[in-house]
Amino acid sequence: MNDQLYVIGVGGTGMRCLESFVHLCAIGMLDGKEINVLTLDTDANNGNLKRVKDLINSYRRIKSGVLNDGGTPNRNTFFSSKLNYYHYHTNYMKAGDRDNYRNLSNLSGQSNTEDENQMLADLFLDKETVQVFDLKHGYRAQTHLGSQLMFHGLVEAARKLAKGTNITDEEKSFGEFIDKLEQSGKNSRVFVFGSVFGGTGASSIPVLPSALKEAIKTKNKASDLNISDVKFGSTLLTSYFDFNRPTSTQKESSKESVIASSTFFPLNSQAALQFYQGDPTVQSVYNKLYHIGWPLPAKKLDDSKKTETITGGADQKNKCHFVELVAACAALDFFTASSVDTTGTAKYVFRTGQYENGAFNFHASDLVGVEQNKDQKLISKLGGFLSLAHISLSKNHAGFGEKGFLGLKKHLENQNIDSFKTSITEADLDELDKYMRNFGYYFTDDGAFKSGWIYQIRNSIAPGKFIFTNEAFAMSIKELKGLDVGKLFEDPNYHWESALTLSGRDTYQPWLKRLTSIQVSAEEHQLTHDKEKFIALLHDGIMISQQQQN
Amino acid sequence: MNNYILLPVVGVGMLLIAALISNIIKYEGGANPKDPRKRKVVFWLFFVLNPVLTYAVGLMTSPASGIAKTKHMDSLPVGLGIGVVVYLLLGFILSKVMKTSKVGNWF
Numbered sequence: 001m002n003d004q005l006y007v008i009g010v011g012g013t014g015m016r017c018l019e020s021f022v023h024l025c026a027i028g029m030l031d032g033k034e035i036n037v038l039t040l041d042t043d044a045n046n047g048n049l050k051r052v053k054d055l056i057n058s059y060r061r062i063k064s065g066v067l068n069d070g071g072t073p074n075r076n077t078f079f080s081s082k083l084n085y086y087h088y089h090t091n092y093m094k095a096g097d098r099d100n101y102r103n104l105s106n107l108s109g110q111s112n113t114e115d116e117n118q119m120l121a122d123l124f125l126d127k128e129t130v131q132v133f134d135l136k137h138g139y140r141a142q143t144h145l146g147s148q149l150m151f152h153g154l155v156e157a158a159r160k161l162a163k164g165t166n167i168t169d170e171e172k173s174f175g176e177f178i179d180k181l182e183q184s185g186k187n188s189r190v191f192v193f194g195s196v197f198g199g200t201g202a203s204s205i206p207v208l209p210s211a212l213k214e215a216i217k218t219k220n221k222a223s224d225l226n227i228s229d230v231k232f233g234s235t236l237l238t239s240y241f242d243f244n245r246p247t248s249t250q251k252e253s254s255k256e257s258v259i260a261s262s263t264f265f266p267l268n269s270q271a272a273l274q275f276y277q278g279d280p281t282v283q284s285v286y287n288k289l290y291h292i293g294w295p296l297p298a299k300k301l302d303d304s305k306k307t308e309t310i311t312g313g314a315d316q317k318n319k320c321h322f323v324e325l326v327a328a329c330a331a332l333d334f335f336t337a338s339s340v341d342t343t344g345t346a347k348y349v350f351r352t353g354q355y356e357n358g359a360f361n362f363h364a365s366d367l368v369g370v371e372q373n374k375d376q377k378l379i380s381k382l383g384g385f386l387s388l389a390h391i392s393l394s395k396n397h398a399g400f401g402e403k404g405f406l407g408l409k410k411h412l413e414n415q416n417i418d419s420f421k422t423s424i425t426e427a428d429l430d431e432l433d434k435y436m437r438n439f440g441y442y443f444t445d446d447g448a449f450k451s452g453w454i455y456q457i458r459n460s461i462a463p464g465k466f467i468f469t470n471e472a473f474a475m476s477i478k479e480l481k482g483l484d485v486g487k488l489f490e491d492p493n494y495h496w497e498s499a500l501t502l503s504g505r506d507t508y509q510p511w512l513k514r515l516t517s518i519q520v521s522a523e524e525h526q527l528t529h530d531k532e533k534f535i536a537l538l539h540d541g542i543m544i545s546q547q548q549q550n
Numbered sequence: 551m552n553n554y555i556l557l558p559v560v561g562v563g564m565l566l567i568a569a570l571i572s573n574i575i576k577y578e579g580g581a582n583p584k585d586p587r588k589r590k591v592v593f594w595l596f597f598v599l600n601p602v603l604t605y606a607v608g609l610m611t612s613p614a615s616g617i618a619k620t621k622h623m624d625s626l627p628v629g630l631g632i633g634v635v636v637y638l639l640l641g642f643i644l645s646k647v648m649k650t651s652k653v654g655n656w657f
Contacts, residue, residue: 356558388559403581411577414586416649501576512577 003231004184005035006177007521008208009193009209011138011200015039015048016320019194020328021471023439023453025081027333027385028539029378030524031072034082038177042138042150042200044089044170048318050222055438056085061431064331065529067455068487075526077536078385088174090153092135101131101145137502139199141268151211158215175219186229189340191331195237196272197265205234206275231342233288235327235333236276239265241318269293283345290330291350294323296360316520320456322466324361329367329378337493359464379467383494383511384542386472387485389440391538394480395508400441405429408515408538423530432535441475448474465490486545488509496545507545513543553622553629556611559603561633564603565640568596572652586655593641593656597634604633 016040024030037056063071063079074080091098098104105121107542130142139146140548154174160167161175167193181188192208194201204211208499213227252363276282276289330349334340341347353366364382365373398404406429440452451459458466458473472488474480486496486507496507518540520527525536572589608626613619645656 250552406581407579407583410581410583414583414655415651416654502574503576509576513651 001186001202001226003189004031004039004180006181006188006190007035007193007331008038008040008190009052010040010204010208011042011194011198011202011322011481012046012048012318013195014193014201015041015046015052016318017235017324017327019052019055019320019453020324020457021193022052022083023385024060024081024328025334025434026059026079026439027079027381028076028080029381030081030335032075032080033335034073034084035335036084036086036177036180038086039090039173040150040151040204041089042092042198043107043136044093046138049089049241053087055087055319055435056083058431058435058438059083060085062428062435062508062535063532065531067504072528073526074536075524077525077527077532077539079532079535084180086173086177088154088157088170088177090135090167091170098135100133100135100147101125104135104149115448139203141197141199141202143203143272146199147207150200151207151214154179154211154215155218158218162180162221164342169232174215178212178219179218180222181212181230182223182225185225189231189233189335191334192232192234193327193331194235197237197239197268201237202268204273206279210281213384215539228285229342230338231288233290233331233340235290235330235544236273236285236348237323237327238269238273238291238293240263240321240323253307258544273343280345285344286332286346287340289346289348290327291348292323292326292330293398294321295355308318319451319460320453321460322360322457323460325457326367332368350402360461361463361464363467364467376391379489379491380546381466381541384539384546385439385487386468386488387542389454389510390438390472390480390483390485390488390540391508392433392436393440393442394474394483397484398436399440399480400477401443401445403429404436406433409534413513420530424534428531451475455504467491484508494546496542497548511541511545514544518544533537551609553611553625554632557608557626557629557633558606558636560607561600561637562640563636564596564600564641565644568593568641569644569653572655575652589652589655593653597641600637601630601634604630 007018007021007083009015009021013375018037022037025033025035039049039052043049059079060070060083062070063082065071070082070084071079073082080503092104093099101121105117121127121131125142125145130145131141133142155170160171160179167175175485180272181190190209190212192205194205196202196205206294209227209230209232213225216223216225216227239502333349344486351366353360353362355361364378368374371466392404393399396402396404396407403426403506407426409429412419413421436452436454439454441455442450442452455473455475458468467490468488469490471479472481474483483508484498486498497510498505498507500511503508515537518537520533520536520540522528527533527536571592575585575588575592577583578585592619608622608629612622612626641653642657645653648654
């Protein structure tokens with residue numbers, strides 16, 4: 001499989017799926033791969049977008065050597081994929097000009113043509129609500145409007161790129177992405193993350209392949225790319241979360257004349273699935289569609305104390321859900337399959353989980369199957385990374401505001417391993433700590449516990465279980481400091497070797513001891529600089545410990 | 551037993567105890583771990599204790615009286631010196647040979 005890999009995250013849900021996907025890359029599930037990531041949104045200030053952007057940039061800084069180029073792909077280690085980051089957001093910021101459909105499409109009714117345009121718009125889009133709501137927080141579940149505008153947004157950017165004047169950073173970045181896609185042509189796999197029940201993602205998924213094709217042709221008229229040669233996959237992600245209903249004050253404003261209500265999400269999902277089942281365009285451009293849903297009552301994901309609906313902006317920073325990890329695993333399946341069947345119409349794929357005693361108990365095989373021992377790899381790698389997170393956060397106190405990886409580096413120096421003394425800076429290690437806080441948890445200055453990605457994922461299925469014991473998700477400082485980092489698994493076969501200490505048996509001390517005796521092979525891991533070597537050393541120590549059980 | 555043999559053996563014994571205690575001291579977490587310093591303190595503490603303990607052993611193993619006692623007491627400082635040198639030398643060698651282990655913190 002030599003295909004170039006592309007991931008596109010669209011809208012709030014798409015961003016959170018992308019977040020899970022980045023963490024899968026960090027744990028090493030996409031070894032040796034270079035992945036081109038595009039975030040696509042209508043709302044440049046969206047909290048979910050900012051969070052994933054920060055995460056990807058943090059990932060890239062961790063991997064970068066002297067040049068800030070995102071490093072190179074590695075083998076059998078953490079952070080083993082290289083992520084190239086591209087971003088684009090439609091421009092609806094200019095009030096009175098581009099802030100709603102009416103202004104954007106210039107429906108002022110001055111000429112006959114425009115009268116016709118107005119009549120056409122009125123036919124499909126409600127004049128008093130859909131045509132006038134503020135677009136900068138997205139399409140608010142108005143997918144009939146959203147599909148048209150997203151298509152327009154991408155082609156408009158391509159038109160500006162072709163013209164070559166007044167090009168914004170976003171447009172330049174989008175241009176680089178489509179250039180790359182055009183170059184790899186039929187040797188490309190593109191996976192799109194987004195929901196089918198919300199606004200931006202639901203609007204974009206059906207039109208994205210055609211919009212990309214049109215954008216490529218607009219930017220480069222000589223392009224001979226046949227978009228149906230490109231392999232496209234996506235999630236059909238149905239309703240799984242809930243948020244506050246709009247207040248009466250919100251409803252009174254014309255700017256807020258349309259507010260997505262999560263009450264309609266199940267209905268939206270049903271309508272969307274009917275569309276995806278029957279639409280010949282979607283079926284011909286997508287090769288594989290992963291049905292992902294959540295049958296339990298939706299959990300409230302809105303973390304804010306506000307009582308009104310958060311339509312978008314910096315406040316929209318929702319907690320992560322297990323369903324997003326499932327979506328990320330769908331992309332993993334799409335990218336690691338030896339081939340993608342491009343004949344005929346889209347293939348629909350789904351899996352099920354075990355539901356008992358009022359909760360889901362998921363196994364790794366429910367997410368990634370058992371082929372090529374992918375389930376064992378997921379347990380081992382995710383568990384290994386969680387152990388590393390606890391080593392940094394709990395054992396070396398990065399979760400409590402201290403410097404965790406600096407502690408590990410000092411440990412190596414104290415044990416006369418000086419290989420990293422000058423080549424890894426404190427700033428490099430701080431970046432690793434930051435990533436681990438995003439992944440695991442941290443305490444704020446006033447002592448409040450803030451859960452990171454994996455804690456949120458676990459919490460979304462609680463009291464159900466997934467790979468790890470409840471102790472692995474301790475939340476008090478006392479429990480966290482006393483945590484045995486090598487015994488986080490439900491399956492004791494993955495527990496690390498332990499040694500007798502004065503305070504009982506422990507797995508962390510033998511692991512620290514082991515670190516001093518491991519010889520990391522730069523060739524085997526395809527390492528190019530010392531930071532990668534440091535990460536590979538920690539990785540190898542963990543993997544050997546998992547295999548050296550008592 | 552001859553002081554020239556006994557006292558260095560006591561020194562080696564002290565070194566082994568220092569190594570054992572150093573190994574029991576856990577690696578600490580955080581950016582300012584104090585465990586290497588603790589191990590160093592253990593080594594030098596035993597270095598100071600070494601002549602005291604070796605002298606005590608020398609006294610305990612001394613014959614009650616006569617020429618044997620005089621000989622024993624005469625050889626005591628030399629044996630004690632050898633014991634101290636053996637402790638220091640072996641400790642240094644051990645620390646350098648096993649430099650990535652916990653006793654590597656001694657020097």
